[in-house]
Amino acid sequence: MKIKSLKVNTKQKRYSIYFNNNLINEINEILNKENLKFEKFLIVYDSKIKKNTVEKIFKKIKAPKKFKLKFFSSETNKNFKNVNVVIKYLLKEKFSRNDCVISLGGGIVGDLCSFAASIFKRGTKFINIPTTLLAQVDASIGGKTGINDKKHGKNLIGTFYQPDLVLIDINFLKTLNSRELICGYAEIFKHSLISSKQNFYYLDKYIKEILLLRRSYLIKAVIDSCKIKKEVVEKDEKEKNLRQILNLGHTFGHAFEAACNYKKILNHGEAVILGVKTAVKFSLNKKYLSKTTYNKIMMHIEKIDFKLSVNKIFKKKDINKILNFMLNDKKNVSNKINLVLLKDIGLPIINKPFHQSEIKKFFLKELINL
Ligand SMILES: NC(=O)c1ccc[n+]([C@@H]2O[C@H](COP(=O)([O-])OP(=O)(O)OC[C@H]3O[C@@H](n4cnc5c(N)ncnc54)[C@H](O)[C@@H]3O)[C@@H](O)[C@H]2O)c1
Numbered sequence: 001m002k003i004k005s006l007k008v009n010t011k012q013k014r015y016s017i018y019f020n021n022n023l024i025n026e027i028n029e030i031l032n033k034e035n036l037k038f039e040k041f042l043i044v045y046d047s048k049i050k051k052n053t054v055e056k057i058f059k060k061i062k063a064p065k066k067f068k069l070k071f072f073s074s075e076t077n078k079n080f081k082n083v084n085v086v087i088k089y090l091l092k093e094k095f096s097r098n099d100c101v102i103s104l105g106g107g108i109v110g111d112l113c114s115f116a117a118s119i120f121k122r123g124t125k126f127i128n129i130p131t132t133l134l135a136q137v138d139a140s141i142g143g144k145t146g147i148n149d150k151k152h153g154k155n156l157i158g159t160f161y162q163p164d165l166v167l168i169d170i171n172f173l174k175t176l177n178s179r180e181l182i183c184g185y186a187e188i189f190k191h192s193l194i195s196s197k198q199n200f201y202y203l204d205k206y207i208k209e210i211l212l213l214r215r216s217y218l219i220k221a222v223i224d225s226c227k228i229k230k231e232v233v234e235k236d237e238k239e240k241n242l243r244q245i246l247n248l249g250h251t252f253g254h255a256f257e258a259a260c261n262y263k264k265i266l267n268h269g270e271a272v273i274l275g276v277k278t279a280v281k282f283s284l285n286k287k288y289l290s291k292t293t294y295n296k297i298m299m300h301i302e303k304i305d306f307k308l309s310v311n312k313i314f315k316k317k318d319i320n321k322i323l324n325f326m327l328n329d330k331k332n333v334s335n336k337i338n339l340v341l342l343k344d345i346g347l348p349i350i351n352k353p354f355h356q357s358e359i360k361k362f363f364l365k366e367l368i369n370l
């Protein structure tokens with residue numbers, strides 16, 4: 001089976017994303033092909049990755065000196081303290097800028113390691129091996145790095161730092177639980193909404209096969225999703241304008257996550273589904289979106305086996321807390337809340353600031369239906 005790949009061309013770096021199953025067997029050939037060489041590497045791996053898989057990758061990658069570090073993934077662990085653990089390790093082992101940090105895990109390990117790699121000696125080599133669907137179709141692409149602040153919110157500290165290589169092996173997804181699979185699917189779904197009807201209808205037709213991890217459907221959905229994100233990032237690496245479309249549902253979603261104190265009751269991808277649902281409802285409310293398209297999107301969400309709803313998690317008394325987190329969103333440039341909305345499938349609208357009173361009114365009216 002021929003390995004598929006995409007090239008990402010940004011101002012900062014030009015790098016490849018490889019896709020396949022059993023990709024990790026070919027890791028050395030890929031490193032040689034990409035001319036990626038280093039004296040030392042540190043692989044930071046998620047504690048849920050099978051020990052023999054970590055060992056296999058560790059052995060396969062050739063380098064005179066190799067190190068590994070286990071990481072327990074959680075939003076609360078995506079913090080400065082753990083960045084410091086990685087940085088101190090690199091300093092102790094005398095890593096240079098030409099050495100490499102490798103992340104093996106979901107979006108949390110990836111965000112933390114890429115941030116550490118970006119600030120270590122002003123930037124060392126970085127390879128991302130994402131192991132969750134969410135990280136494969138979203139977090140590993142585009143060069144956003146970041147950590148959280150417990151008091152002020154998610155991803156408020158970070159850099160833009162492109163990786164040197166991304167290896168997407170769909171075999172990792174076999175051990176993911178269905179909740180995590182759906183979280184990744186949320187981003188695939190969001191990418192379809194901002195890109196084209198064609199992408200949306202493909203998902204609508206094959207959602208079952210994709211979530212059952214049928215190889216050909218899954219790999220097409222993953223590659224299409226990465227392609228959408230890559231094209232947006234190439235045009236607007238630093239989120240000056242167009243890249244904001246990737247935040248469809250995220251201003252609401254991040255606020256929902258923060259209002260739950262990043263507890264397991266609502267993880268990132270689930271917050272994104274609820275955020276997209278809310279943004280789509282808001283778009284209908286503001287008459288940007290037709291009722292027919294709104295219904296089509298809602299029918300698709302029904303096909304995702306997803307039982308959570310905003311009104312089950314939050315009560316009226318939580319609305320102010322949610323609005324405060326929305327106001328604190330780093331994408332706001334004034335005291336208004338900047339939302340990404342939808343005019344049609346494939347037609348997102350950006351730079352739509354709303355006063356918090358308008359959003360509050362919407363929540364008071366719609367909370368029961370969200
Ligand atoms: N940088 C970006 O552009 C970007 C984009 C989207 C999301 N993110 C960030 O990504 C994070 C969410 O990523 P995530 O959903 O991958 O979370 P995660 O890294 O916490 O992984 C989810 C869960 O799956 C486990 N896991 C990882 N790989 C596994 C595997 N192969 N088998 C079984 N279990 C496995 C983890 O231990 C964790 O419990 C958030 O912090 C979010 O802010 C970043």
